[in-house]
Amino acid sequence: MSRVFNFSAGPAALPLEVLEKIRSDLPDWQGTGMSVMEVSHRGKEFLELAARAEANLRELLSVPDDYSVLFPQGGATMQMAMAPLNLAAPDQTADYIVTGSWGRKAADEAAKFCAVNVAADASDRDFSYIPDESDWQRSENASYLHYTPNETIAGVEFNFVPGGDVPLVADMSSNILSRPIDVSRFGVIYAGAQKNIGPAGITLVIVRNDLLDRARSNNPHLMIWKSYADSGSMTNTPPTFAWYVADLVFQYLQELGGLESIAQVNERKANKLYEAIDNSDFYSNSVAKDCRSRMNVPFRLADSSLDASFLQDSHAAGLANLKGHRSVGGMRASLYNAVSEEAVNSLIEFMAEFARTRT
Numbered sequence: 001m002s003r004v005f006n007f008s009a010g011p012a013a014l015p016l017e018v019l020e021k022i023r024s025d026l027p028d029w030q031g032t033g034m035s036v037m038e039v040s041h042r043g044k045e046f047l048e049l050a051a052r053a054e055a056n057l058r059e060l061l062s063v064p065d066d067y068s069v070l071f072p073q074g075g076a077t078m079q080m081a082m083a084p085l086n087l088a089a090p091d092q093t094a095d096y097i098v099t100g101s102w103g104r105k106a107a108d109e110a111a112k113f114c115a116v117n118v119a120a121d122a123s124d125r126d127f128s129y130i131p132d133e134s135d136w137q138r139s140e141n142a143s144y145l146h147y148t149p150n151e152t153i154a155g156v157e158f159n160f161v162p163g164g165d166v167p168l169v170a171d172m173s174s175n176i177l178s179r180p181i182d183v184s185r186f187g188v189i190y191a192g193a194q195k196n197i198g199p200a201g202i203t204l205v206i207v208r209n210d211l212l213d214r215a216r217s218n219n220p221h222l223m224i225w226k227s228y229a230d231s232g233s234m235t236n237t238p239p240t241f242a243w244y245v246a247d248l249v250f251q252y253l254q255e256l257g258g259l260e261s262i263a264q265v266n267e268r269k270a271n272k273l274y275e276a277i278d279n280s281d282f283y284s285n286s287v288a289k290d291c292r293s294r295m296n297v298p299f300r301l302a303d304s305s306l307d308a309s310f311l312q313d314s315h316a317a318g319l320a321n322l323k324g325h326r327s328v329g330g331m332r333a334s335l336y337n338a339v340s341e342e343a344v345n346s347l348i349e350f351m352a353e354f355a356r357t358r359t
Contacts, residue, residue, distance in 0.1 A: 100151025
């Protein structure tokens, strides 16, 4: 069976070069006679892998020296709880910007541990826009401001970094490593791996060192960022296979020329797909053009009764996982780093032919 083009929002595809390297490494990683899943996480070989992964990530993102890079287990959902537990006391307030389902989930999770002020909420227009920053209703003396730069379900993405004097916390699960960012503008960045980094099960956290001592004294050990910073992310047995894949992906991005290069590819992919949608009477996208996501492109057919046929025919054409999220319906093409321009071209060609034969 030939390999299909995967447009899933998660778990996402991995670059073919990385998959081939994994396949060759599985029975014998680096001459150890074992897979990476079998070697000791405290052995020389794996410690070198962990150090290399952090070094490459720091180079890719130009992470300043006064930030720690952590690789905890779990996913972004766990970090939604760790943010208030590490940055706010129970009687303090945190500001949240809600521009989609994941921003809402983060605010709801934080409300279990501190007071939450929703400073902006885009649900009044079905999460199809980013509220103007000048209209945000921030609280006085907030512990931090949290936002989700890219919303996978709604398909909106910030084209700016919020300002302010409090630490900025960002859930970058769905657009991390898709383009360069200025890490120094953030207090904390966290990202689940399963979009642009590797398999689910490992998380990336970048935290400014002066924030590490804010954690509550009664936090569980594994819910304290400083525990991971002090132990090299090995406060317990780490997810070695997921870390190994992340290391390969970081190397792959370095070989491509870094985030500047992948950003250009991602821009071309998104632009050509949006252009195909906008130039068609058969497809539509309702997101405001100034905040359309480069990573997740939701779209609808003019006749929703054709949705099932579209999904069936696209799957037969080797285009997988185009069904929209269950909460909103329609279609969605996720264009993460591993999705090639060839895949996007094939999708556009299919969409044009499907529309031609149904109108």
